Amino acid sequence: MTSPFLKVDAISLTLKNEPILKNVSFEAYPGEVVGIVGRNGSGKSMLFKCIAGLIIPQQGEIWVGNFAVVRERRFPPHLGALIEKPGFIGSLSAYENLKILASIQGKIGDAEILEALRIVGS
Structure with a gap:
């Protein structure tokens, strides 16, 4: 059986004495499309911030692949996320914005950026 690439197990989050997430659990498998409504x-948004390790829930566990987000208390490697409003810099070109994003993990270079721009017609 295929393992989930994302597993959220009984997470709960309270901020300013206000419950935000209560015992949330689900799994997502490779090739599966999951909608959060x-x-x-x-x-x-708080759920996605927890998955990305930007906010740590008080209870439960989250795994992205084999990475235990709550235990490690940080952004999972090999994860990309745009949560809420993308923060593109309007005074820069699409290439320049992508170059900045690519520099964060240093895994792609100019060739991959240019190919992505070609694919979307920029």
């Missing part, structure tokens, strides 16, 4: 203020 809910009204404004229901905790969707």
Whole structure:
């Protein structure tokens, strides 16, 4: 059986004495599309911030691949995330913005950036 690439197990998050996430659990498998739906203020963005290790829940565990996000208390390697509003710098070109993002982990270079821009027609 295929292992999940994402596992959220019984996470709970309270901020300023306000419960945001209560015992949230789910798994996502390779090739699967998962939709997270809910009204404004229901905790969707906070869930994604927890998955990305930007906020650590008080209870539960999150695994991205074999990486234990809650235990490690940091952003999982090999994960990319745009949560809420993307922070592109308007005064820079698409290439320059992508170059800055690529420099964070240093895994792709100019050739890959240029190919991505070619694919999307920029």
